[in-house]
Amino acid sequence: MKKTIMLAAILLILAGCTGLNFKSKDTITIPDIREGTQGIEIEYLAELPPYEIFEGQLFEIGFELQNKGAEDVQNGLYTIGTNEQYITMLDEKMNRFNAKGKSIYAPLGEQQTISLKAQANKLSGPLTKQSTTIITNACYEYRTSATIIECIDTQPLKKEKKVCTIQTTGNTGGQGGPVAVTNVEPKMTSHADTSKIVPGYVIQIQNLGTGQVIETQSVYEACMGQSIGKENYDMVHVSAMLSNDVLNCEPAQIKLRQSDNKVFCTLNKGISKTAGNYQAPLTVDMEYGYMQTKPKTIRILKSNPTYY
Numbered sequence: 242m243k244k245t246i247m248l249a250a251i252l253l254i255l256a257g258c259t260g261l262n263f264k265s266k267d268t269i270t271i272p273d274i275r276e277g278t279q280g281i282e283i284e285y286l287a288e289l290p291p292y293e294i295f296e297g298q299l300f301e302i303g304f305e306l307q308n309k310g311a312e313d314v315q316n317g318l319y320t321i322g323t324n325e326q327y328i329t330m331l332d333e334k335m336n337r338f339n340a341k342g343k344s345i346y347a348p349l350g351e352q353q354t355i356s357l358k359a360q361a362n363k364l365s366g367p368l369t370k371q372s373t374t375i376i377t378n379a380c381y382e383y384r385t386s387a388t389i390i391e392c393i394d395t396q397p398l399k400k401e402k403k404v405c406t407i408q409t410t411g412n413t414g415g416q417g418g419p420v421a422v423t424n425v426e427p428k429m430t431s432h433a434d435t436s437k438i439v440p441g442y443v444i445q446i447q448n449l450g451t452g453q454v455i456e457t458q459s460v461y462e463a464c465m466g467q468s469i470g471k472e473n474y475d476m477v478h479v480s481a482m483l484s485n486d487v488l489n490c491e492p493a494q495i496k497l498r499q500s501d502n503k504v505f506c507t508l509n510k511g512i513s514k515t516a517g518n519y520q521a522p523l524t525v526d527m528e529y530g531y532m533q534t535k536p537k538t539i540r541i542l543k544s545n546p547t548y549y
Contacts, residue, residue, distance in 0.1 A: 274311045274342070274343040274344060274345065274348065274417055275311050275386070275387075275388070275416050275417040276414055276415060276416065276417060277309065277310070277311075277343075277414070277415050277417055277418075278414070278415035278418070278419055278421060278449035278450050279309035279310055279415075279418075279419060279450060280308065280309065280310040280312075280314075280381070280383050280418055280419050280450060280452070280531055280533065281306055281307070281308055281309075281310070281314060281317065281340065281379045281381055281531070281533050282306075282307050282309050282533065283304055283305070283306060283377050283379055283533055283534075283535035284304060284305045284307070284535070285302075285303065285304045285377075285535065285537050286303035286304060286305065286354070286356075289301045289302060289303030289304075289356070290302050290303075290359070290375065290537065290539050291539065292539055292540065293539065293540045293541075293542060294361050294539060294540075294541055294542070295361065295541070295542050295543070295544050296361050296362065296363045296364050296541055296542065296543060296544050297360070297361060297362075297363060297544060298360070298361050299331075299358065299359075299360050300358075300359055300360070300361065301356050301357065301358060301359070302321060302356070302357045302359055302375060302377075303354070303355065303356045303357075304354075304355055304377055304535070305352055305353065305354050305355075306319065306338060306340060306352070306353045306355065306379055307340070307349070307350055307351070307352040307353075308340035308341060308342050308343070308350040308351050308352075309343065309349070309350050310342050310343065310350065310383065310385075310417050310418045310419070311342045311343050311385075311386075311416070311417025311418060312342045312383055312384050312385070312386075312417070312418060313339070313340070313341045313342050314338070314339060314340045314341075314342070314381045314382075314383070315339055315382075316337055316339065317337065317338050317339065317340065317379060317380060317381035317382075318335060318336070318337055318338070318379075318380045318381070318461050318464050318465075319335065319336060319338060319355065319377065319378065319379050319380075320334060320335040320377070320378045320380070320464050320465060320466075321334040321335070321357060321375065321376070321377055322334075322375070322376040322377075322378065322466070323359070323373070323375050323376075324373050324374070326362065327361065327362050327364075327371055327373040327541055328359055328360070328361060328362065328373060328375070329359065329360045329362055330357065330358075330359050331357075331358040331359055331360060332357040332358045332359075333357075334357070335464075335465065336355075338353060338355075338379075340352075340353060342417070343417065361541045362541075364541060364543055368543070369542070369543045370540055370541065370542050370543065371540070371541045372538055372539070372540050372541075373538070373539060373540075373541065374536050374537065374538045374539075375536065375537050375538075375539065376534060376535070376536045377534070377535045377536075377537075378464050378532055378533070378534050378535075379532070379533045379535075380455075380460050380461055380463065380464030380530065380531070380532045380533075381460070381530070381531060382457050382460065382528070382529075382530050382531075383418055383419070383420075383528075383529060383530070383531050384418070384526060384527065384528045384529075385415075385416050385417060385418030385419075385420050385421055385422075385526070385527045386416065386417075386524060386525070386526050386527075387412075387416040387421065387422040387524070387525045387526075387527070388416075388522050388523070388524045388525075389410055389412075389422070389425050389522070389523045389525075390520050390521070390522055390523075391407075391410075391425070391427060391440075391442070391483070391520065391521055391522070391523045392404075392405035392406055392407045392408070392427070392518070392519075392520055393407075393440060393512065393516065393518065393519050393520070393521050394406075394407050394429070394518045395438050395512055395513065395514040395515070395516045395517060395518070396514055396517070396518070397429065401518075403518040404518050404519055404520060405518065405519070405520050407427050407429065408427070409424065409425065409426045409427070410424070410425050411423060411424045411425075412424075413449065415449050418450075418527075419448055419449060419450025419451075419452060419454075419531060420446060420447070420448050420449070420450070420454060420477055420497075420527050420529055420531075421446070421447060421449050421527075422444055422445070422446055422525050422527075423445050423446065423447045423449070424443075424444075424445035425442055425443070425444055425445075425523065426442065426443040426445075427440070427441070427442055428441040428442065428443060428505075429441065430507075432511040434511065436513060436514055436515075437511030437512060437513055437514060438511060438512055438514060439507055439508060439509065439511045439512075440483060440507065440508045440511075440512060441505060441506065441507040441508075442481070442488075442505070442506050442507075442523060443503055443504075443505055444479070444481070444490075444503065444504045444505070444506060444525055445501075445502060445503050446477060446479065446495060446497065446502045446503075446504065446527060447497065447502055448475070448497055450531070450533075451533070452531050452532055452533040452534065453474065453475075453531070453532045453534070454474070454475045454476065454477060454497055454529050454530070454531060455469070455473060455474055455475075455476070455529070455530040455531065455532055456469075456473040456474075456476040456529075456530060457476075457478070457528060457529060457530045458473075458530075459473040459530065460530025460531065460532060461530075463530075463532060464532055472496075475496050475497040475498070476494060476495075476496055476497075476529065477494070477495050477496075477497060477527050477528070477529045478493065478494050478527070478528040478529065479492075479493060479494070479495055479504045479506075479525065479526070479527055480493070480525075480526045481504075481506040481523065481524060481525045481526070482523075482524045483508050483521055483522075483523050483524075484521045484522060486508055486510070488506040488507060488508055489506065489507050489508075489509050490504050490505070490506040491504065491505050491506075492504065506525075
């Protein structure tokens with residue numbers, strides 16, 4: 242009896258000292274990094290540049306690059322575009338950058354701060370003020386990986402209790418990148434071997450971000466203002482796997498349009514009808530270049546304005 246009382250007293254003391262709450266049922270929520278429709282985002286720092294500056298004035302262009310997607314960016318490129326008649330850049334107007342994507346340890350993604358010096362040019366003639374736009378571009382190669390749990394039913398006409406039902410799935414919330422799978426429609430077709438079926442999937446892909454999709458080999462040239470040809474815009478490379486099996490996707494490279502951006506992926510070797518009814522992960526990988534653009538308009542004033 243004395244031992245029981247002593248043990249209870251020790252537990253009460255420990256609870257008071259450590260703040261233990263035996264009634265608490267707190268749970269730890271692990272963030273899902275494979276969601277969202279953003280990649281590299283650009284945000285200007287407050288008053289960098291100011292909305293109004295005087296001619297001849299030195300000023301800074303300050304902005305943040307944040308990787309809000311799920312993939313790391315290696316050797317990305319940022320560029321600053323200005324009208325050289327009104328603004329002279331004193332620092333390099335382009336440079337490379339790296340930025341880690343979201344992870345369970347860093348769910349917001351890596352963020353970098355860039356600061357560049359510039360100078361407002363003298364206004365010519367009778368001009369007392371002049372508006373001009375600064376454009377910041379962030380260009381990079383990216384990959385979105387979407388995993389959808391699909392139902393496999395090798396004998397759909399068989400009447401029995403089943404694990405799952407084949408159905409179309411939709412998702413407009415993204416998978417951790419601006420290009421995303423928005424719809425998957427299963428198509429189970431016949432195999433030359435009557436003991437098998439061929440799983441197939443009509444996969445719809447869209448650019449859900451606010452930037453421009455560009456062919457990976459041309460994205461940096463576009464970022465620097467070079468002509469790359471319209472055939473290199475909106476190009477996405479697509480590959481897919483069902484569990485550990487590589488699917489055949491047609492087309493393997495798709496040009497995104499306003500709608501009907503569809504790829505058909507099939508497991509040509511088929512699945513034995515004896516496999517029954519079960520669930521399997523369908524993983525779709527999309528590789529592409531991306532250019533995010535952020536403009537800011539400022540106004541240059543005469544050094545000795547008389548119109549105030």
